[in-house]
Amino acid sequence: MNDKIRCIREKMKLLNLQGLIISNPVNIRYILGLDVEGTILITDKENIFITDARYIEEVNEFLTINDEFVIYDAKDLSDVDNYYFFQDCENVGFEEYYVTFSNYENMIRKYRIKSFEETDKIVEKIRMIKDEEEIKNIEKACKITDKCFNYLINYIKIGMTEREIAFEIEKFFIENGADSLAFETIVASGENSSKPHARPTDKVIRYGDPITIDFGAKVNGYSSDMTRTVFAGCILDEIRELYNLVLKVQQKSIKCMKEGIPCKTVARDAENELYIYNYSLIHALGHGVGLDVHELPIISHNSKFSFKENMVVTSEPGIYIPGKYGIRIEDTLRIGRLEPEVLTKSSKEIIIVDKK
Amino acid sequence: MNDKIRCIREKMKLLNLQGLIISNPVNIRYILGLDVEGTILITDKENIFITDARYIEEVNEFLTINDEFVIYDAKDLSDVDNYYFFQDCENVGFEEYYVTFSNYENMIRKYRIKSFEETDKIVEKIRMIKDEEEIKNIEKACKITDKCFNYLINYIKIGMTEREIAFEIEKFFIENGADSLAFETIVASGENSSKPHARPTDKVIRYGDPITIDFGAKVNGYSSDMTRTVFAGCILDEIRELYNLVLKVQQKSIKCMKEGIPCKTVARDAENELYIYNYSLIHALGHGVGLDVHELPIISHNSKFSFKENMVVTSEPGIYIPGKYGIRIEDTLRIGRLEPEVLTKSSKEIIIVDKK
Numbered sequence: 001m002n003d004k005i006r007c008i009r010e011k012m013k014l015l016n017l018q019g020l021i022i023s024n025p026v027n028i029r030y031i032l033g034l035d036v037e038g039t040i041l042i043t044d045k046e047n048i049f050i051t052d053a054r055y056i057e058e059v060n061e062f063l064t065i066n067d068e069f070v071i072y073d074a075k076d077l078s079d080v081d082n083y084y085f086f087q088d089c090e091n092v093g094f095e096e097y098y099v100t101f102s103n104y105e106n107m108i109r110k111y112r113i114k115s116f117e118e119t120d121k122i123v124e125k126i127r128m129i130k131d132e133e134e135i136k137n138i139e140k141a142c143k144i145t146d147k148c149f150n151y152l153i154n155y156i157k158i159g160m161t162e163r164e165i166a167f168e169i170e171k172f173f174i175e176n177g178a179d180s181l182a183f184e185t186i187v188a189s190g191e192n193s194s195k196p197h198a199r200p201t202d203k204v205i206r207y208g209d210p211i212t213i214d215f216g217a218k219v220n221g222y223s224s225d226m227t228r229t230v231f232a233g234c235i236l237d238e239i240r241e242l243y244n245l246v247l248k249v250q251q252k253s254i255k256c257m258k259e260g261i262p263c264k265t266v267a268r269d270a271e272n273e274l275y276i277y278n279y280s281l282i283h284a285l286g287h288g289v290g291l292d293v294h295e296l297p298i299i300s301h302n303s304k305f306s307f308k309e310n311m312v313v314t315s316e317p318g319i320y321i322p323g324k325y326g327i328r329i330e331d332t333l334r335i336g337r338l339e340p341e342v343l344t345k346s347s348k349e350i351i352i353v354d355k356k
Numbered sequence: 357m358n359d360k361i362r363c364i365r366e367k368m369k370l371l372n373l374q375g376l377i378i379s380n381p382v383n384i385r386y387i388l389g390l391d392v393e394g395t396i397l398i399t400d401k402e403n404i405f406i407t408d409a410r411y412i413e414e415v416n417e418f419l420t421i422n423d424e425f426v427i428y429d430a431k432d433l434s435d436v437d438n439y440y441f442f443q444d445c446e447n448v449g450f451e452e453y454y455v456t457f458s459n460y461e462n463m464i465r466k467y468r469i470k471s472f473e474e475t476d477k478i479v480e481k482i483r484m485i486k487d488e489e490e491i492k493n494i495e496k497a498c499k500i501t502d503k504c505f506n507y508l509i510n511y512i513k514i515g516m517t518e519r520e521i522a523f524e525i526e527k528f529f530i531e532n533g534a535d536s537l538a539f540e541t542i543v544a545s546g547e548n549s550s551k552p553h554a555r556p557t558d559k560v561i562r563y564g565d566p567i568t569i570d571f572g573a574k575v576n577g578y579s580s581d582m583t584r585t586v587f588a589g590c591i592l593d594e595i596r597e598l599y600n601l602v603l604k605v606q607q608k609s610i611k612c613m614k615e616g617i618p619c620k621t622v623a624r625d626a627e628n629e630l631y632i633y634n635y636s637l638i639h640a641l642g643h644g645v646g647l648d649v650h651e652l653p654i655i656s657h658n659s660k661f662s663f664k665e666n667m668v669v670t671s672e673p674g675i676y677i678p679g680k681y682g683i684r685i686e687d688t689l690r691i692g693r694l695e696p697e698v699l700t701k702s703s704k705e706i707i708i709v710d711k712k
Contacts, residue, residue, distance in 0.1 A: 054551070054553065094457070096456065096457040096458040096461075097456055097458045098456060099456060099457050100452065100453055100454060100455060100456055100457070101450070101452040101455050101456070101457055101460045101474075102452040102453045102474070104457045105452075118457075118458070163530065167527070167530055170526075171523070171527075174519065174523055195410070197410065
């Protein structure tokens with residue numbers, strides 16, 4: 001049977017679920033290894049993928065007999081076929097964080113479900129631990145990101161706009177083998193860098209600006225996520241101090257990310273470290289990275305998860321001085337059996353671009 | 357009061373709703389005119405926008421006293437404050453096509469809602485009719501799209517890949533004043549053009565290929581949507597016939613899009629026209645265009661809507677011969693009082709690119 005389905009079936013037993021409906025397209029991509037539209041039904045008898053004419057051929061070609069999946073075209077299924085799928089299932093699970101209220105009602109009606117149960121991210125929790133192939137894809141995405149950063153160091157000049165730089169990143173990714181951006185790139189310069197989620201604007205890079213670049217590539221569906229803050233022409237002493245503090249907190253947090261350590265412990269330590277200097281961390285310290293650029297586990301002071309081998313996560317502390325500037329440094333890393341392995345390897349030294 | 361809220365309040369009366377919760381970010385963008393995260397509560401007493409620290413300043417600066425909105429930072433609201441909002445509302449509406457089951461349950465708990473009612477796209481239906489400013493933005497997006505098409509006619513050469521062309525479109529849009537792409541561009545050449553939703557691949561444009569380009573720009577949040585099929589080097593006679601048939605059906609359908617005519621009538625006429633020649637229309641004839649590139653009304657054989665002045669919609673018939681090629685022609689147009697006004701004005705003559 002498909003490895004991922006086997007794993008989901010084990011969790012289903014623990015939750016006393018005889019059936020499960022998977023609607024979230026990212027979870028479907030995870031299970032099938034294919035980017036196709038449809039719904040997965042796991043019943044007491046079969047693994048089923050219901051799709052439409054556009055995808056039938058591709059799915060049939062891709063899946064093997066070992067996947068043990070039965071594929072249907074939705075339009076070939078009668079009401080009676082649909083009633084039949086879960087007829088012997090007492091409890092059927094659904095994705096309450098993805099399914100809209102309208103779809104929830106439709107599914108109960110369509111499949112005549114007796115007891116429809118919330119599953120609290122059953123698949124997303126399995127997705128936290130990456131297998132070999134997933135890690136390979138993330139590594140590739142991280143490599144392209146590093147290569148792009150090396151290129152940017154020489155590319156960025158005073159007088160360019162944030163949008164120009166963001167666009168150049170996308171171009172570089174596409175030309176260097178990425179599928180696409182993993183997320184909308186942040187290029188935030190000068191006072192814009194004080195907003196953690198700033199979008200690239202037509203603001204021009206000025207002498208003395210810090211430039212926060214938060215970017216990532218997608219390879220075979222898997223993301224990288226890296227942030228570097230570089231400086232245009234020069235760096236002010238007060239900012240240099242800030243930079244070194246953020247870097248110290250980031251490096252320390254990475255060292256603490258080890259099998260068995262609760263995520264909240266590492267997040268709280270980083271928060272405390274900044275607090276000593278009168279700064280507060282206004283966002284989570286980090287998050288899981290995979291098919292979604294933000295996925296479980298969240299690494300924040302109230303996270304319920306602990307680090308486990310082959311989780312891939314970020315550490316991204318930042319300091320933001322409203323209306324003035326901000327500094328953030330972020331890496332993507334794999335939790336190892338002993339030490340974490342940092343997958344984004346770009347320099348974290350203070351980098352001055354367009355130095356005359 | 358904010359015009360859009362006034363309109364929504366009128367509809368609420370008809371539905372016997374004393375309160376409404378708006379969660380869909382596109383609907384919030386529509387009402388406030390701003391791209392910010394949060395939730396709108398319409399109660400029997402007030403219009404409320406609940407957001408967070410990131411947006412408070414921007415929202416307060418942008419909205420005027422005439423909007424009659426009360427702005428809250430979510431973290432300043434106690435449980436009691438939340439209970440209070442809908443305390444005198446018998447029926448409160450929510451967006452059942454947007455709200456997840458998990459959020460549905462949270463809202464009932466948080467706001468102590470007595471009777472939580474489905475609203476069947478109450479805001480999306482109002483969004484079907486565009487005001488002057490919305491039309492201006494769509495017109496701008498259509499102009500950039502036309503300009504880009506003119507550029508592409510000379511740019512596209514045999515030997516380029518679909519991805520290269522798609523990327524050039526994005527670059528052109530950004531450099532010519534668009535916010536972004538309205539949607540992921542389709543560039544589908546040769547046999548790929550037989551798939552209506554093909555994504556750009558590394559396939560190279562060959563002599564004789566039809567190239568279907570389905571693309572649109574976003575300006576101030578509003579989209580354009582246009583498709584042209586051009587030909588690399590030459591056009592086969594059998595394809596020329598097909599092209600002329602699609603064009604005839606498209607032009608006829610546009611003429612029929614008039615105030616008061618049911619959308620399904622126009623869609624069925626187009627389907628029948630193709631059917632006479634043994635082709636079937638395998639997707640809807642068209643759709644509304646606005647803040648979403650696909651919005652109400654859907655123009656298909658079972659649409660429940662009729663055309664009304666200042667709807668902005670597409671007409672996009674296509675013929676697809678599996679494994680061989682496809683032709684689609686699409687325009688964005690505004691329904692007028694008498695005649696529709698086509699907003700994308702690019703030539704629909706047969707265009708041969710890279711003609712030696």
